[in-house]
Amino acid sequence: MTDRPITAGAGRALSPGMLARFFAATEIDTRLVGMLGALAVIWIGFDILSGGIFLTPRNLWNLSVQTASIAIMSTGMVFIIVTRNIDLSVGSVLGFIGMIIGVAQAEYLPQLFGFGHSLIWVIALCIGIVVGVLIGGLHGFIIAYLGVPAFIVTLGGLLVWRGAAWWVTSGRTVAPMDQTFELLGGGADGSIGAAASWIVGIIACVAIIAAIAAGRRRRKRFQFPLRPLWAEAFLAGIASAAVLGAVWIANAYPWPVGIAKRYAEANNIPIPEGGLYIAHGIAIPVLVAIGVAIVMTFIGTRTRFGRYVFAIGGNPEAANLSGINTRWVTMKIFMLMGALCAISASISTARLNAATNAQGMLDELYVIAAAVIGGTSLGGGIGTVAGAVLGALVMQSLQSGMVLMGLDTPLQNIVVGIALVLAVWVDTVYRRRTT
């Protein structure tokens, strides 16, 4: 291979086509664009097939809430798969932690603080996260320090924690959850409303523009090649439009008439003609998922820990020879995964308003599939958090679309399974052609 002077990010601009130059200038990941394209095809396809009920604010809002739990865990799975490990236990861990959280807030904490105390939800959540970190730490310790393959350890975990979840209450379902805690699950109350959603959207737009500007300033300071101004403006514009569009959709989904009526009666609001319109806005679990995705992206790309995760995935021996404590990093990755399982467990118990034995069953497969569809390579070293979240959205879209169309469950599983294999095959072909 010969050296030739090329500008930053132009490494893939081998053909001088317009499109290639466009992608080079904006430094957009073409893979991510491909995934968005696939998502668009799925959405539009289902919308046509279902007679126009897929692309409605209501369905998209529900889709966002349903995706949250899997999306949160898939961000952690990216780190795990990137370091050439696997975690088959996340569904069972979610089930176990859900039980612990449920029992804590429905049975123990009310005895201590009194029923409906405002601290209950926080303490329950903290207990869940601590338990999650401990479980993840145990898995990580056995994998990293005792040298048992992750596949085996977490396969054991799959059985152990499912059994443990049963053991907590001998199989009894725990309900109801604390009222504040329930907000984590979404629903009419668990959404932040129209005004707050717009504020969140505008803050996000400002943050996007500020980040692009800051990046440009830093490059200038070190005299690195800069993106053309039009490319920066395009990126800022498209990202802001996406954010505001999502907010608009969330706000276009009003509360169901019954709930709005009860709310109006409770608060003495006169009901106008044509019904009271109260927008859902962004659901709290979705906000949590977005927050987790941002934090995980930050950890993966801006911190030393994240750099080590990818270096270990690229070449474990090299990472070790570079003086990285690869074992401790591995253990920390699993602890992080445990904490994320706890967050997902909170969301799914809150959404169900109950902790059940079967919670999170098969979630490990959806989480791994989401990460892999999102471009995480099982060979290690490659993967992005944003990709995994998109992957989770693709999986959930497929599922939700098939439910709308009234497909039988066995057929749904067949389609999801085929989609997974297909996605990975397309990705393999793509990688072969670009690198």
Add this chain to the structure above:
Amino acid sequence: MSDTQASGQAPLVEMRDISIAFGGIHAVENVGVDLYPGEVVGLLGHNGAGKSTLIKILSGAYRRDSGTILINGEEVHIENPRDAKALGIETIYQTLALADNVDAAANLFLGRELMTPWGTLDDVAMEAATREVMGRLNPNFQRFKDPVRALSGGQRQSVAIARAIHFNARILIMDEPTAALGPQETAQVSELVLQLKKEGIGIFLISHDIHDVFDLSDRVAVMKNGQLVGTARTGDVTKDEVLGMIILGKCPPGATPGPGAMDTEGLEVEPA
């Protein structure tokens, strides 16, 4: 070098009676080598002679079973690569030990990242430093954003070399540094070795090919079957004699025999 050795100064590195076994195989047995500041010692031997294993003990990749390592006359404990780096020992591994999926800057600073005041990775500063050091080593290098997987053999090699010399190494270990290189790049590495030598860095140059190292080295140490055949100043022996040491384990008169040397009757001397 002969001058420094004569002055009785403590060697930069002294490895004494180093042994390591994997299972029942004695990969390195009672080997002792030393290295003085500004000196290049060529470590020679067949594939499997134990050269790389010996040197991996110094770089912290393996833990020795027995023996002592002295740096500047003081005994040190090297348990892992971090310990070795803290002592100023840098290694260019035969495999290069690069993380293929990240770019040159990330590899250069792997394990020693530059951070911003907020505790995040300072990628821009690391890239700037990488551009500077690569500008010296390989001025044609421009592919700072590509993962090193996409680089050519020579470019990858320069990333590995840049990593070893950027952090003010006192002791540099180069394991088959020119194995992946063409003639022009090999000449560049030779130039670099001479330059580093001038700066007072001690260099272990490991190779199975005598032609790579004989002209660059002040001394050679030859290993065979995990034992030291002997050491010799390159001025006191010929290439053929060193070849004899590598192939037969036969020590010429100009060399100092080690435990692995064949005695004059052709029988192997029992190691001490």
